[in-house]
Amino acid sequence: MKGREIRPNVYSVGAVDWDRRLFDSLIPLPEGTSYNAYLIRGSERTALIDAVDPAKWEILQANLEGVEVDALIASHGEQDHSGSLPMLAEKYPRAELLCSEKAKPILIDHLHLDPLRIRVVADGERLELGGKTLRFLYTPWVHWPETMSTYLEEERILFPCDFFGSHFAASALYADLNLVYEPAKRYFAEIMMPHRPQILKNLEKLAPLPLDLIAPSHGPIWRQPSFIVERYLEWASPIPKNSVLIPYVSMHGSTQRMVDALGDDLVRRGVGVEFFNLPVTDPGKLAMALVDAATVALGSCTVLAGPHPLAAYAAFLANMLRPKARWATVIGSYGWAGKTVETLAAAFTMWKPEILPPVYIKGLPREEDYVLLKQLAATIAKKHEEAGLVS
Ligand code: FEO
Numbered sequence: 001m002k003g004r005e006i007r008p009n010v011y012s013v014g015a016v017d018w019d020r021r022l023f024d025s026l027i028p029l030p031e032g033t034s035y036n037a038y039l040i041r042g043s044e045r046t047a048l049i050d051a052v053d054p055a056k057w058e059i060l061q062a063n064l065e066g067v068e069v070d071a072l073i074a075s076h077g078e079q080d081h082s083g084s085l086p087m088l089a090e091k092y093p094r095a096e097l098l099c100s101e102k103a104k105p106i107l108i109d110h111l112h113l114d115p116l117r118i119r120v121v122a123d124g125e126r127l128e129l130g131g132k133t134l135r136f137l138y139t140p141w142v143h144w145p146e147t148m149s150t151y152l153e154e155e156r157i158l159f160p161c162d163f164f165g166s167h168f169a170a171s172a173l174y175a176d177l178n179l180v181y182e183p184a185k186r187y188f189a190e191i192m193m194p195h196r197p198q199i200l201k202n203l204e205k206l207a208p209l210p211l212d213l214i215a216p217s218h219g220p221i222w223r224q225p226s227f228i229v230e231r232y233l234e235w236a237s238p239i240p241k242n243s244v245l246i247p248y249v250s251m252h253g254s255t256q257r258m259v260d261a262l263g264d265d266l267v268r269r270g271v272g273v274e275f276f277n278l279p280v281t282d283p284g285k286l287a288m289a290l291v292d293a294a295t296v297a298l299g300s301c302t303v304l305a306g307p308h309p310l311a312a313y314a315a316f317l318a319n320m321l322r323p324k325a326r327w328a329t330v331i332g333s334y335g336w337a338g339k340t341v342e343t344l345a346a347a348f349t350m351w352k353p354e355i356l357p358p359v360y361i362k363g364l365p366r367e368e369d370y371v372l373l374k375q376l377a378a379t380i381a382k383k384h385e386e387a388g389l390v391s
Contacts, residue, residue: 009361016170075148156210243295244273
């Protein structure tokens with residue numbers, strides 16, 4: 001076996017994917033990723049927690065060489081962890097496949113696994129391996145409804161699958177906090193943010209567990225579990241920071257001037273500002289900024305009769321990620337007519353911010369337009385102040 005021992009008879013046996021640059025055909029992976037799987041050997045039985053993306057099956061297979069597995073634990077049905085379960089089920093014909101109640105139909109539908117091979121475990125159920133005890137804890141919506149965590153009681157290790165993960169390829173087993181902070185926040189923003197209320201419930205549920213290690217199924221293992229738990233409490237909290245996110249796109253400079261003017265005035269009023277010029281923006285960085293912002297001021301020029309497609313993309317992304325931002329507005333310039341403001345505001349169907357008065361003008365901004373932008377900045381600053389937001 002080629003696995004790496006993290007505790008006596010507990011091994012990391014997954015695969016690092018150094019070259020992957022896109023996930024879900026959407027999410028940039030500037031630092032690659034890993035698909036972590038963990039082997040736990042008791043005196044009587046051996047369990048494997050999670051598997052790997054099918055593209056890395058050969059690595060998992062090599063890491064398991066000479067090992068007999070009795071229990072295959074599927075924390076989550078998404079294929080980057082479950083996709084090689086069919087190969088494992090064939091390799092270990094006597095192994096039982098354990099999962100949560102909601103995972104069973106997902107595994108059957110997505111992987112065509114034999115239902116007779118699958119045993120549903122209850123929330124809180126234990127599996128004795130012989131000197132090693134696994135406790136299964138349902139932790140739904142991190143980030144699918146069926147997700148389950150596994151707690152190794154004797155070693156105080158939590159295996160939470162995607163929860164607390166990071167897309168970060170590394171040869172090191174353990175997280176360097178300086179290196180992994182940003183990938184972990186990026187991962188939270190892209191994957192976890194829409195489920196903030198459920199994340200807080202799961203954090204509360206797991207809080208009584210003594211933890212020595214958190215071993216997620218992406219990225220390095222957390223040797224200081226409180227670090228990532230505290231970050232999750234902060235990121236999932238409903239309280240935003242005193243900051244405005246301004247994603248924008250400008251074709252001939254009018255919208256750019258408006259964005260600059262609004263940003264300058266906000267800064268003068270003590271409000272933090274982050275600008276993202278959409279044609280050259282990494283959507284992951286934009287998602288990270290959405291974790292903290294209290295207001296989103298979307299800047300868009302009008303193309304033909306509607307928003308620039310990149311502004312529409314940003315609006316759809318924000319709506320999908322359902323950030324904690326409480327206010328939104330639109331600023332920009334049109335050529336002769338159009339429905340840019342209405343189209344962008346209508347995109348917010350799941351994320352429901354209060355829409356502040358837009359500033360949408362014809363052509364190059366005039367003095368009176370800059371007055372409107374100052375009024376908008378004042379409105380935003382007042383909202384933030386009344387909510388007691390801090391930077
Ligand atoms: Fe890493 Fe939701 O799969």
